[in-house]
Amino acid sequence: MDTLTSWLQVVSTATSYLSDIDPVMANTIARVGPCTLTPNPRLFETLVDAIISQQISVKAADAIMARLRAAMHAEANGLISPEALLSLEDESLRAAGLSLQKMRYIRDLAERVSSGQLDLERLSELDDEAVLEGVREAFALEARPTPKEMRERGEIWRPYRTFATWYMWMVRRLAQGNERERTRIVSL
Secondary structure, eight states: OOHHHHHHHHHHHHHHHHHHHOHHHHHHHHHHOSOOOOBOSOHHHHHHHHHHHTTSOHHHHHHHHHHHHHHHHHHHTTOOOHHHHHHSOHHHHHHHTOOHHHHHHHHHHHHHHHHTSSOGGGGGGSOOOOOHHHHHHHTTOSSOOOHHHHHHHHHTTTTOHHHHHHHHHHHHHHHHTOOOSOOOBSOO
16 A cells, blocks of 8 residues: 555544544534645654744745755755754855744754754654634634643544644634645644
8 A cells, every 4th residue: 555545544534533523523524625634754844844834825935945955955965854954054044034033943943852852753742732713713612712621622533633633723714714725744
C-alpha cells in the first residue's frame, strides 16, 4: 500500500470516527467537506513554517520558506534544521523575508530544540489550547470555551484530535469567509 492510500485511509477513519461520536462534529464535517490536511514528518521545519505563515498569505509564506531553504542549501542540503538555522547570520534570515520578530521566534525555537530543552518527539503530549473560537462557532457557545472545557471536549475526539482541530479551524474560516488554499500539519 502506498503512502497516499494509507493517508487517505487515516483521513477516512478519522472523519468517520469523529462523525459517529459527536453530532456537532458530524455537522461540521458535512459543512466543511473533505479534510485536506497533508502531513510533514519534519517537525522542526513544520514549526518554522507555522511561525512564518502567521498573519501572511500562503503564497508569501511559501516564498519565504523557499528562500530559507535556498539559504540552507550550503548548510544542510536545503533541509531546515535547528543547527543549520542557528549557523545562518541575521542578514541571511532577513534576506529570506523574515521580520525581526519572526526571526527571534525561529531562533528561540532552534535554540530550544538544539539544546534539548524542547523535545519535538514529545510535542503531542503538550496541551493544545488552539481553535477556541472554532469550537465556539461549531458548538454555538455564547462565550469562548475555557482551556479546561476545551481539553474536556477534546478528549472525546482522541485519537483524532488533529483532525477535529482542523475541522474547528475550517468552520471558523467558513464563518469568516476565509478559506486557505491548503493546510499543513505537524504530525498525526
